[in-house]
Each structure stands twice: as C-alpha cells, then as structure tokens.
Amino acid sequence: MEKRLKATLELLRELGFEEFYSSLDVPSSNFPTEGNNYPKQSSKEQPTSPLEDKSKNKLFLLKELYEKNKNCCKCELCKSRSQIVFFDGNPNSKVMFVGEAPGEEEDKQGKPFVGRAGQYLNKVLEKIGLNRNSIYITNVCKCRPPGNRKPTPKEMQTCLNVFLKKEVEIVQPKVICCLGATAAEAFLGKNVKITRMRGQFYPNPLFPKTKLFLTYHPAYILRNMREAKTFEADLKKLKEYLNTLEIN
Numbered sequence: 001m002e003k004r005l006k007a008t009l010e011l012l013r014e015l016g017f018e019e020f021y022s023s024l025d026v027p028s029s030n031f032p033t034e035g036n037n038y039p040k041q042s043s044k045e046q047p048t049s050p051l052e053d054k055s056k057n058k059l060f061l062l063k064e065l066y067e068k069n070k071n072c073c074k075c076e077l078c079k080s081r082s083q084i085v086f087f088d089g090n091p092n093s094k095v096m097f098v099g100e101a102p103g104e105e106e107d108k109q110g111k112p113f114v115g116r117a118g119q120y121l122n123k124v125l126e127k128i129g130l131n132r133n134s135i136y137i138t139n140v141c142k143c144r145p146p147g148n149r150k151p152t153p154k155e156m157q158t159c160l161n162v163f164l165k166k167e168v169e170i171v172q173p174k175v176i177c178c179l180g181a182t183a184a185e186a187f188l189g190k191n192v193k194i195t196r197m198r199g200q201f202y203p204n205p206l207f208p209k210t211k212l213f214l215t216y217h218p219a220y221i222l223r224n225m226r227e228a229k230t231f232e233a234d235l236k237k238l239k240e241y242l243n244t245l246e247i248n
C-alpha cells in the first residue's frame with residue numbers, strides 16, 4: 001500500500017505537483033513511522049486508504065502539523081535546539097502523556113522521553129501493563145531549553161498554540177496525564193503543587209471533553225526514589241480508569 005502510494009506521489013512530482021508531494025513526504029527521522037512504533041495492521045484486515053482509517057487519518061494530520069511547523073522559531077527556544085522533538089507512540093491512544101520539554105538525549109534523537117527518565121517511565125509502564133507503544137507521548141515545548149531550564153510561561157503558551165492544542169484536537173485523548181508541575185501549569189494556567197495535587201483527575205479548562213490527571217515527572221523520581229511507589233500507584237490508578245473506558 002505504502003509502495004503504491006509512494007509511486008503515485010513520485011509520478012505526481014514528476015508531473016510538477018511539488019507542493020502536494022512535499023505535504024505527504026516520507027516521514028523524517030523524528031516522526032514515528034509505521035515500521036517502528038506505530039501499530040501494525042493485521043494481515044487479515046482489509047487494507048484501507050489513509051482517510052478511511054481513523055488511526056492513519058490522525059497520523060496524516062499530525063504529519064501535516066509537523067511539516068507546517070518543523071522550522072518554527074516563534075519563541076527563543078528555537079535558538080538552543082538541534083531539532084524539534086514532536087511526539088512518540090500511538091496517535092489513536094485514549095491517553096496522552098505530556099512532559100515539560102526535551103532534554104539533551106531527546107534533542108539528539110528527535111524523540112521525546114528517550115533519555116534516562118524516559119527509560120524509567122517505560123519500565124513503570126511495562127510493569128503496570130501499559131505498553132509505551134499504546135500511549136501518545138509528547139512535551140509542552142518541542143524545543144530543548146538552554147541548560148535544561150524550565151520553559152517560561154510565554155514559551156509554553158506559544159508552543160501550546162503552535163503544536164500541543166492542535167495535537168489534542170487531532171488525537172482526541174480521553175485523558176491527558178501531566179508529568180510534573182510544569183506540564184500541569186500549562187493546562188491549568190496557575191501554579192501547581194504537584195505533591196498535593198498528584199494522583200487525581202481534574203477538569204481540563206482548555207479541553208472540557210478531556211480529563212487531566214496529574215503525577216510526578218519521571219526525572220523527579222530518579223532524583224527522589226522514595227516517591228517511586230507513589231508514582232507507580234498513580235499510573236496504576238490511571239490504567240484502571242483507562243480500563244473502564246474500554247469496557248464502556
């Protein structure tokens with residue numbers, strides 16, 4: 001299917017339809033592809049066109065969003081990045097995990113949560129039966145802040161408007177799990193005491209149809225391992241809620 005699509009696109013390019021070709025171009029290295037972590041279609045299923053298949057349609061729209069903004073320089077953070085770090089995982093997931101901003105390893109690889117904190121998160125997700133490939137994961141800001149500083153409220157607001165709000169509109173998750181206070185503040189628009197507010201669901205002022213769930217950032221747990229059990233318990237609670245959505 002993909003080969004035929006590519007051949008058609010090549011033909012269109014040769015015929016002079018450059019713009020159409022570029023909007024559907026082969027994904028760049030920091031865009032998840034069906035070959036690695038995107039769920040594969042069973043061989044028994046009938047092939048469908050990208051616009052007929054809901055999950056592929058979301059991937060298509062995310063690709064468009066990425067292509068449109070891959071050179072974004074609407075805030076200061078474009079000066080400190082190597083590349084934009086978009087998302088990883090499954091665009092058809094009911095849950096979207098959102099962290100603060102990419103770190104050094106993410107900036108190098110072009111994927112969110114691939115450093116030590118991401119590897120630790122993967123382990124906890126595996127332990128509670130939530131596969132990394134079954135979730136959608138991203139950050140509020142898509143560019144690495146210098147020295148890994150916290151993004152400013154203005155930078156977060158700008159990037160929310162460029163990427164994250166549109167991602168939520170496309171993915172339509174049932175729950176957004178904010179990893180750490182900074183991500184929670186971006187959605188709630190106020191200071192968050194994560195130790196007090198974690199482990200609970202909240203209404204989402206930006207997206208009323210999507211609940212917010214707050215927990216620690218995995219990087220915080222790596223520095224404070226005494227909170228590891230609490231973090232695991234929070235994610236188990238989230239998983240139990242997701243299970244109820246599957247039953248209904």
Ligand code: SF4
Pocket residue numbers: 072073074075076077078084141142143155158159162
């Ligand atoms: S952080 Fe977001 S808004 Fe700022 S330059 Fe990067 S992509 Fe653009």
